[in-house]
């Protein structure tokens with residue numbers, strides 16, 4: 657891993673590049689990567705820079721072994737009043753992660769609570785270490801999720817489990833999260849980063865515009881009716897036949913060789 661990337665220097669995150677993969681590591685270890693406004697601004701700024709970089713094909717977001725992120729920063733929120741929250745539109749910048757076109761992977765080890773769970777759910781692929789712990793415990797603090805947790809968790813695991821987690825603050829371990837469909841896979845904690853980078857390398861090796869279209873098509877399933885979603889997919893499917901990478905991918909198959917995508 658080399659090369660700091662983006663407009664940094666950042667104080668709360670580390671950004672590294674390896675080939676077409678960018679690795680963004682949350683770096684507030686003493687606070688278990690609690691997500692204060694500085695972290696939010698730096699994560700959003702860095703990912704938006706990476707998103708515009710044609711040499712980046714996948715972004716991996718991770719934390720420490722103990723904590724992906726233990727939530728939004730409770731100490732920062734504690735003194736705020738309604739007008740502070742409303743006028744600053746607290747947390748709204750996080751929504752910009754959902755607009756990234758580059759595929760993103762959350763590599764979650766340890767605690768992913770509250771805003772930490774919500775940040776993981778803003779990513780496209782969730783890989784969990786066997787040590788991962790997920791939950792929306794905001795209710796124990798007298799508040800509710802505010803970075804989309806009530807919506808994305810419900811879509812991921814269904815109403816029954818989301819309701820229980822949001823109303824009781826109970827956490828779930830990696831095995832339960834996988835059974836519930838929140839994470840795609842569990843890997844041993846010591847292998848998490850290597851596995852996430854391997855998945856990222858695979859994704860980044862695909863045609864970038866086609867990967868963007870695949871991401872957009874899957875995400876559309878959360879926004880629209882089945883008929884509209886299928887129509888949207890069909891239009892994108894037709895559009896990929898205008899890419900050089902469709903010609904290359906199918907030629908490579910016929911010629912029994914690996915494709916060499918040009919991301920055009």
Ligand SMILES: CC(C)=CC(=O)SCCNC(=O)CCNC(=O)[C@H](O)C(C)(C)COP(=O)(O)OP(=O)(O)OC[C@H]1O[C@@H](n2cnc3c(N)ncnc32)[C@H](O)[C@@H]1OP(=O)(O)O
Pocket residue numbers: 686687688690691726727728729730731767769770771772793794797799800801802803
């Ligand atoms: C409100 C919205 C929209 C979203 C939210 O995310 S609210 C926050 C949700 N998260 C939580 O409620 C989890 C809070 N943290 C914990 O319960 C525990 O820290 C733990 C179970 C994750 C880990 O416990 P452990 O005993 O191992 O570690 P601590 O001594 O408690 O923590 C170490 C260090 O980190 C600070 N910390 C932890 N989480 C947060 C946080 N979310 N915000 C701010 N600071 C946090 C903790 O205070 C301690 O630092 P100090 O020793 O300096 O106090």
